Amino acid sequence: MQQRNLTEHVSLSGETELSGKALKVLQAARKVFLAHGFSAATTDMIQREAGVSKSTVYAHFTNKEALFTAVIKSECTAFTRALHNIRFQPGRLKETLGILARTYLDVVLSPSGLALYRVAIAESARFPALAHTFYRAGPQVSARLVADLLAGASQSGEVNFGDTSLEAVACMFVNLVRSELQLQYLTYPDSPPSAAQIETWVTNVVTLFMRAYGGGDK
Amino acid sequence: MQQRNLTEHVSLSGETELSGKALKVLQAARKVFLAHGFSAATTDMIQREAGVSKSTVYAHFTNKEALFTAVIKSECTAFTRALHNIRFQPGRLKETLGILARTYLDVVLSPSGLALYRVAIAESARFPALAHTFYRAGPQVSARLVADLLAGASQSGEVNFGDTSLEAVACMFVNLVRSELQLQYLTYPDSPPSAAQIETWVTNVVTLFMRAYGGGDK
DNA sequence: TTTGTACTGTACCGTACAGTTTGATATGGT
DNA sequence: ACCATATCAAACTGTACGGTACAGTACAAA
Structure with missing residues (x-):
């Protein structure tokens, strides 16, 4: 995986995960990717939606693909849990x-x-x-x-x-x-x-x- | 519609349509759009696939969206005909x-x-x-x-x-x-x-x- | 006080893309 | 011979994007 900050372990997304800002990024990415798909979504939209700087996004996720993967996996486990x-x-x-x-x-x-x-x-x-x-x-x-x-x-x-x-x-x-x-x-x-x-x-x-x-x- | 050349009327795509090159473009667009979706497809891929210059593409279709629309509509009528x-x-x-x-x-x-x-x-x-x-x-x-x-x-x-x-x-x-x-x-x-x-x-x-x-x- | 860490904001790089323009060539009708 | 049309290749414009670099801030632990 690609998280760095291990101070907290809040699980709003499926697995044990992600300190504050990283979670913000993930939630923003979720919103943007689910609304626009992969290609039409931009990292700028995600960064803006998360209220976070560009650097922070890339501090927690290696690239756009990794972010997308994290979002979809998280959604899948949420889906299963709902079922x-x-x-x-x-x-x-x-x-x-x-x-x-x-x-x-x-x-x-x-x-x-x-x-x-x-x-x-x-x-x-x-x-x-x-x-x-x-x-x-x-x-x-x-x-x-x-x-x-x-x-x-x-x-x-x-x-x-x-x-x-x-x-x-x-x-x-x-x-x-x-x-x-x-x-x-x-x-x-x-x-x-x-x-x-x-x-x-x-x-x-x-x-x-x-x-x-x-x-x-x- | 957006065709200009009315010399021939070959219908391989649903409605009465399109002279030689325009048809080539449409077929190429079909291939590219169906494979990659709208956002990830590029007009260069279509142009290359059609073996046609960029100008020719835009001579027959006003823009990428019009091309996409033409492709999907044509596919829908083909689908219905198959049914x-x-x-x-x-x-x-x-x-x-x-x-x-x-x-x-x-x-x-x-x-x-x-x-x-x-x-x-x-x-x-x-x-x-x-x-x-x-x-x-x-x-x-x-x-x-x-x-x-x-x-x-x-x-x-x-x-x-x-x-x-x-x-x-x-x-x-x-x-x-x-x-x-x-x-x-x-x-x-x-x-x-x-x-x-x-x-x-x-x-x-x-x-x-x-x-x-x-x-x-x- | 010092050091490390997370973060910010912004500028920047290279690339890619949609679409335009230019200027040349070929063809066929008049 | 002339002109219109269709095409070509290629250069170009403007913009947007993914990703990086960098200088600086806030804060907490040692």
Whole structure:
């Protein structure tokens, strides 16, 4: 890593990290990079936003790329942590799926969640490792969570997946919950999906899965 | 528009357009913009790729933005045209859905389809109108196609959607077909999904929908 | 008091980029 | 022969950017 000042260890960004000014820089970089992507962002914007001199930026981060990497990694761990706030009670599968979907969408459709997706995808050619990190921190973790839930429901006989693997069902669920609303928001950033729209979508998705795999209760 | 030379009207790009050199420029711009996005692409790269002088570029396009706009619009119409190659026979819904999914994925997971998605999303803040165009040319058109298919199946009693609207079902289908494989490819550009992986995914998706909405035949 | 460290502000360097201008060449129609 | 058009190569302008250098300040520990 590239920090120098080890006097404090405040963790607002994922790992144990960074004294005062360095944190300011990181937060500013977060704002700028998520808003403009890598190429269109300038170190001057970051420096100005952080209220810090140019020298300070380069005292803590070797260059623009290192700063970008630090930001995206930090966002990924924050994203994963947010996902782990999802809790559910066993039984009442239909309700649990709905809650899970809504909580997931809360994270995915948040300004930072959306921006992280956009930037990670946009820069996947220049920063392949970051794109991998993003996939594992986001979609992969989500699918794992759902799979765990479904495993419980499967054991209690609440559901029957036929020939389809449990993991595949979980993967399909998270993708279906996310994709359309996320894409709409990405392409129409000025008109975010309404609460009613979200509700309708979640209902439709949960209904689809319950009809397909739910036993008799439907 | 911004063409000047009206001697020929070759249409390789969507609308009636562009004499020889201008087309060369547009094709080069397509390659460069789709590979690097807007900010990281330079007009010099385009000029070099086109084998054309700088003056010629600016003789046909007012500036970098106009060139970018022309490229994305042209790609969107090409995308839509590719989608309309999807044909299907009524009856045999399950098979038709599978064919449709595979053809759709062919377009979406093609290098240019993937790059178009990436760039349109990445630049949606700077070029909102292009993002809208993309959404309408891609996801919206696809959903419309599937909806038409489902309408036929619904009338012949092949399926029963319960409380869910036909359009919602169509929308869910195209999203589910696309999202996971597309995201994997976007984040792991060096290991595209294998044919087997695609096949498994399509089978799982079609099975899901047939279990949920298909009548007795399953 | 001295020393080290973090930081500031600003100037600077080299490069890169979008876009313009100039002046020459080639072509084809009149 | 003349002219308009399309093209070319290349030099040039102005600006912006990433990154460095440097002289100086604030502060705390020794």
